[in-house]
Amino acid sequence: MPKTSKRGDLMPFSPIRKxxxxxxxxxxxxxxxxxxxxxQPDLHTPEKALDAIRNIDRKILExxxxxxxxxxxKKLSEYYHTFxxxxxxxxxxxxxxxSEAIEVxxxxxxxxxxxxxxPEPAYANYEAFAIVAGAVIKSIPAKINKGFRLPPxxxxxxxxTPRTKGFMICNPNNPTGYLYSRSEMNQIxxxxxxxxxxxxxxxxxREFCYTGAPYISAxxxxxxxxxxxxxxxxxxxxxxxxIRIGALISKNKxxxxxxxxxxxxxxxxxxxxxxxxxxxxxxxEDYMRDSYEEYSERRKFLIxxxxxxxxxxxxxxxxxxxTLAKLPVDDSDKFCEWLLSxxxxxxxxxxxxxxxxxYTTPGYGKNEVRIAYVLDKKDLATSLIILEKALEVYPGxxx
Amino acid sequence: MPKTSKRGDLMPFSPIRKxxxxxxxxxxxxxxxxxxxxxQPDLHTPEKALDAIRNIDRKILExxxxxxxxxxxKKLSEYYHTFxxxxxxxxxxxxxxxSEAIEVxxxxxxxxxxxxxxPEPAYANYEAFAIVAGAVIKSIPAKINKGFRLPPxxxxxxxxTPRTKGFMICNPNNPTGYLYSRSEMNQIxxxxxxxxxxxxxxxxxREFCYTGAPYISAxxxxxxxxxxxxxxxxxxxxxxxxIRIGALISKNKxxxxxxxxxxxxxxxxxxxxxxxxxxxxxxxEDYMRDSYEEYSERRKFLIxxxxxxxxxxxxxxxxxxxTLAKLPVDDSDKFCEWLLSxxxxxxxxxxxxxxxxxYTTPGYGKNEVRIAYVLDKKDLATSLIILEKALEVYPGxxx
Numbered sequence: 151m152p153k154t155s156k157r158g159d160l161m162p163f164s165p166i167r168k169x170x171x172x173x174x175x176x177x178x179x180x181x182x183x184x185x186x187x188x189x190q191p192d193l194h195t196p197e198k199a200l201d202a203i204r205n206i207d208r209k210i211l212e213x214x215x216x217x218x219x220x221x222x223x224k225k226l227s228e229y230y231h232t233f234x235x236x237x238x239x240x241x242x243x244x245x246x247x248x249s250e251a252i253e254v255x256x257x258x259x260x261x262x263x264x265x266x267x268x269p270e271p272a273y274a275n276y277e278a279f280a281i282v283a284g285a286v287i288k289s290i291p292a293k294i295n296k297g298f299r300l301p302p303x304x305x306x307x308x309x310x311t312p313r314t315k316g317f318m319i320c321n322p323n324n325p326t327g328y329l330y331s332r333s334e335m336n337q338i339x340x341x342x343x344x345x346x347x348x349x350x351x352x353x354x355x356r357e358f359c360y361t362g363a364p365y366i367s368a369x370x371x372x373x374x375x376x377x378x379x380x381x382x383x384x385x386x387x388x389x390x391x392x393i394r395i396g397a398l399i400s401k402n403k404x405x406x407x408x409x410x411x412x413x414x415x416x417x418x419x420x421x422x423x424x425x426x427x428x429x430x431x432x433x434x435e436d437y438m439r440d441s442y443e444e445y446s447e448r449r450k451f452l453i454x455x456x457x458x459x460x461x462x463x464x465x466x467x468x469x470x471x472x473t474l475a476k477l478p479v480d481d482s483d484k485f486c487e488w489l490l491s492x493x494x495x496x497x498x499x500x501x502x503x504x505x506x507x508x509y510t511t512p513g514y515g516k517n518e519v520r521i522a523y524v525l526d527k528k529d530l531a532t533s534l535i536i537l538e539k540a541l542e543v544y545p546g547x548x549x
Numbered sequence: 550m551p552k553t554s555k556r557g558d559l560m561p562f563s564p565i566r567k568x569x570x571x572x573x574x575x576x577x578x579x580x581x582x583x584x585x586x587x588x589q590p591d592l593h594t595p596e597k598a599l600d601a602i603r604n605i606d607r608k609i610l611e612x613x614x615x616x617x618x619x620x621x622x623k624k625l626s627e628y629y630h631t632f633x634x635x636x637x638x639x640x641x642x643x644x645x646x647x648s649e650a651i652e653v654x655x656x657x658x659x660x661x662x663x664x665x666x667x668p669e670p671a672y673a674n675y676e677a678f679a680i681v682a683g684a685v686i687k688s689i690p691a692k693i694n695k696g697f698r699l700p701p702x703x704x705x706x707x708x709x710t711p712r713t714k715g716f717m718i719c720n721p722n723n724p725t726g727y728l729y730s731r732s733e734m735n736q737i738x739x740x741x742x743x744x745x746x747x748x749x750x751x752x753x754x755r756e757f758c759y760t761g762a763p764y765i766s767a768x769x770x771x772x773x774x775x776x777x778x779x780x781x782x783x784x785x786x787x788x789x790x791x792i793r794i795g796a797l798i799s800k801n802k803x804x805x806x807x808x809x810x811x812x813x814x815x816x817x818x819x820x821x822x823x824x825x826x827x828x829x830x831x832x833x834e835d836y837m838r839d840s841y842e843e844y845s846e847r848r849k850f851l852i853x854x855x856x857x858x859x860x861x862x863x864x865x866x867x868x869x870x871x872t873l874a875k876l877p878v879d880d881s882d883k884f885c886e887w888l889l890s891x892x893x894x895x896x897x898x899x900x901x902x903x904x905x906x907x908y909t910t911p912g913y914g915k916n917e918v919r920i921a922y923v924l925d926k927k928d929l930a931t932s933l934i935i936l937e938k939a940l941e942v943y944p945g946x947x948x
Contacts, residue, residue, distance in 0.1 A: 151775045151801065152714055152745050155660045157682075158807030167813060194608045203602050203821060209593045211789040211825065246645050246793065249815040261554045262661055262683060278814035283556075284661060284683060315551055346551050376550045390610040392820030394645065402550065408557030414566060415677035416648040420819040421791030422602060426610065 160281045164274055165483055165507040172490035173501050181494050184533045186521045187503040189324065189472070191389040193444065195426075196437045199388060202429035203422060214421045216413040218244025218397075222428040226382075226397060229431050233356060235369040237380070237399045243409050244419045248354050248383030248396035249275065255379045255398055256283035258408035259316060259348045266316040266350070267309050269300060271474060271508035271515060273324050273352070288314075289510045294476055294518060297465040298326040300334040303341055316348035317341060322355040322365070325508045325520040326474045327449075327467020329359055332366050339371040349374060352381040354396075355470035357438060360446050363468055369399070376402040386471075387438070388430040393423030445471050448523040448530060455534040456521070461541065461549050464521075472522050474505055480546035482506065482519050488544060495539045498532065517548070559680045563673055564882055564906040571889035572900050580893050583932045585920045586885075586902040588723065588871070590788040592843065594825075595836045598787060601828030602821055613820045615812040617643025617796075621827040625781075625796060628830050632755060634768040636779070636798045642808050643818045647753050647782030647795035648674065654778045654797055655682040657807035658715060658747045665715040665749070666708050668699060670873060670907030670914060672723050672751070687713075688909050693875055693917060696864040697725040699733040702740055715747035716740060721754040721764070724907045724919040725873045726848075726866020728758055731765050738770040748773060751780040753795075754869035756837060759845050762867055768798070775801040785870075786837070787829040792822030844870050847922040847929060854933040855920070860940060860948050863920075870922050873904055879945035881905065881918050887943060894938045897931065916947070 166187050173183050217223070223242045230237040245251040252275065260266065262284030268276055270289040280287045288309045292298040306317075317338060322329045330338070342349045351368030359365045368378045383396035400406055413419075453473060456464040461478030479485040482504040489499050503522075505515030523530060541547060565586050572582050616622070622641045629636040644650040651674065659665065661683030667675055669688040679686045687708045691697040705716075716737060721728045729737070741748045750767030758764045767777045782795035799805055812818075852872060855863040860877030878884040881903040888898050902921075904914030922929060940946060 151803070152658070152747050154801075154803045154807050155656065155658055155663075157660055158657050158810060161807070161810035161814065163810060164813065188612075190611050192609070195610045199610075200605065200607070203605055206599065206602055208599070210591070211594045211598075211791040212589050213587075213790045246649075246819070247816060250645075253815070257554065257681060258557050259551070259554055261556055264554075275814050275816075278810075282656060282811070282814065348551050391612045392610040392817065394817070394819045402553075404550070404553045408553050408560070411557060411560035411562060411677075412681070414563065415560065415674050415681065416652070417646060417674075418791065418793070420645070420793045420822055422821040422825070423819055426821070 157281060162274060162277055165504045169486055169490055169501065172487060176490050176499060180497060182498040183490070184498065184500045184525060184529055184536070186525065186533055187501045189386065189522050189524065190391055191386065191471070191524045192526065193389040193441055195390045196388055196430050196434045198433055199390060199426045199430040202425050206422070206425065211421055214418045214424060216418055217410060218242070218419050219424045219428070222424050225428055225431045230399070233365070233367060235367050235380070237369065241399050241401055241406070243398045243413055244424060245396045245398055246419050247385065247394040248352065248381050251381045251383070251396045251398040252276065252279045252352070253282060254409055254412045255350055255381065256280060256285060257412050258405055259379065260285040263313055264315040265311060265313045266318050267306055267314065268318045270510060271325050271505060273320055274507045276318055277510060287510060291509060291511050291514050292326070294465060294474065298323070298328040298474065300330060300337065303337050306341055310345055314345060314347065316350055318350040320352040322359055322469025324355065324470050325472050325505070326465070327470045327472050329361070329363055329468035330366060332364065335366040335371060339374055342374050342377050347377065349378045350381065351378060354381065354383040354386055357387045357442065358445055358471060359469040360449055361468045379405060384427045384430060388434065390426060390430065393426045394420050395423040395427040445523065448527055451527050452521065452523050452530050455530070459534070459538045459541065471524060472520055474518050474520050476518050478541060478547055478549040479517055479544060480548055481516055484546060485544060486519065489540055493540050495536045498536055500533045500536045556680060561673060561676055564903045568885055568889055568900065571886060575889050575898060579896060581897040582889070583897065583899045583924060583928055583935070585924065585932055586900040588785065588921050588923065589790055590785065590870070590923045591925065592788045592840055594789045595787055595829050595833045597832055598789060598825045598829040601824050605824065610820055612817045613823060615817055616809060617641070617818050618823045618827070621823050624827055624830045629798070632764070632766060634766050634779070636768065640798050640800055640805070642797045642812055643823060644795040644797055645818050646784060646793040647751065647780050650780045650782070650795040650797040651675065651678045651751070652681060653808055653811045654749055654780065655679060655684060656811050657804055658778065659684040662712055663714040664710060664712045665717050666705055666713065667717045669909060670724050670904060672719055673906045675717055676909060686909060690908060690910050690913050691725070693864060693873065697722065697727040697873065699729060699736065702736050705740055709744055713744060713746065715749055717749040719751040721758055721868025723754065723869055724871050724904070725864070726869045726871050728760070728762055728867035729765060731763065734765040734770060738773055741773050741776050746776065748777045749780065750777060753780065753782040753785055756786045756841065757844055757870060758868040759848055760867045778804060783826045783829060787833065789825060789829065792825045793819050794822040794826040844922065847926055850926050851920065851922045851929050851933070854929070858933070858937045858940065871919050873917050873919050875917050877940060877946055877948040878916055878943060879947055880915055883945055884943060885918065888939055892939050894935050897935055899932045899935045
């Protein structure tokens, strides 16, 4: 049998994925599992979006244009302008989820051996798509005791080599919920400018900023307009992760030319998803306000609750719907495994995401977990009790 | 501004795509254009499939599993078994169209610099996805005057190097409509076995075989079960190209492990498309029979008509819904351009695909075009008249 690809060997197998069979087995044993491990919101998709497919009157579900349906791109352009993001129709490419936007961005900008700098903890699939493109991620850990703020620029500068081609951020951040300040965004801008880098900016959680601090898009940064590639997705904001509709946005002619070629190779983004996405953008202001308020309350409730548990510390996340918390445990991979395979409290347990999957620097995140507040307050309350009880008896407790 | 990727520079820009603006301009001039250039069927999507989305009763359009929804994979498994293809549920990965299946297959099996051998003319995006994976396509032209049958194996053997990792076929073939015989498939099997290659087999047109000759799947070949990666898609058989649902099928444990990692990186295939695809597989026997008969009649009508035009020659395609025909012209790129920009007959013209896009060997396909019989017989009749009239006056006519 021929040897499969080295690239395949390199691809990470997420620690969360490894735990899924354990969660399934717990359920088989009659245990109720609270899923705090993934970014799948429990909120309903807007009724208006569901109606758009229920009322579909097409006879043929045909290919859509490779760059996406014009009317959807137009609505997105208007949406972005409400955030002062100057993205015109011709700057917007519809992709199969934010995932494909990341992949196409890397493919269009990076060659094998090229390097991108990423502050971590970071969304695990940035690394996966870097491997797909043959690129190398160089990362610098942001520290939980500094609230995950951007490490000093001189740390990043140490990583610059002749192969450094880009800088990647997620803002508001998955997994930390951190929101970059104007000053931090300016530091990033200066670095990008000084070393002439691409700035890949994943901003899918822009709707969810809770502290009144401003959301600074990479598109707001003056003087690097041609360096920025914005990654977006409708998945989280309208609770429609399954339709696989994202977007790649760039003002740079050369990037756009490349992006179009990769988009043409895969023919077109999902048609029905585009119809759903288009229906979600307009006339859903009430829905968005309700979602925002719901997440906002859950956030306060969860963070207060976490910080009341002895030995647990969570910084206050400013955006998205995650927090990365520190637990008094020896190894969060082991702890999360133990929660699913050995622990129960009143026949219930919780599924947390070990933070090791969000770091590439070895040893980091060993006592951290990501908690997604994608369950309602009642379930969050129960989950907090389960966590507290679990930590009381976990054999690998450290303090 | 940083330099975009060399990979992006390498990506082909299809000659068909270059002609689209000319077609749009022709329409603006009041010319009716018959689109024979693309594989977008005009047949309606099955009503049963459309009903499946009209009746959707979900509250959340959530992520589906990375490998695809179980019930769809199960129905596909049963479907494949009716073709004597031993694909079990655990061998089937749902992808975002056949396109993603090709990409993931290449990513899972090939590293930068690895080579795959492809008989040409071939579907242009094999080359695109090879470039995405950093792999190199080595091709050998099949000859139109031999009906596009497989070139002799010794021609392929000449291309084998230490980097040769795979062989790729499309059967029934896009763009030629050729269907590989049992003897040809055995030759391919022997080559794959002798040099221990992966066999990538794109079989999305299996439903459309017209001559009574058997469809031999790569999965039917004994002794190379671990080498075969089958590419499939529901797009063409149910006229639902827009839903982007394909499949990658393999019995090989190592390949499947890799494939799963790439599938997890992009999270999940489109949810609603999977619902449509699942509804299309069962209870659509009448629809499939009608489609088959329709294409079958069109094929006969088109090929007869083409071969009656002086100087035109089309082999008799045995499957799919394309033919690659030879025209008495100097350069089919120029001819196709001329048809859209300078010619009209009764205020109408035709859009053909220049064959140059299906060859990587320079100079090949210069007087060939691909014609997709995705229009009804009335429109095909008109298109044949337009082609005949055009050839009578085309300034670059060669005979």
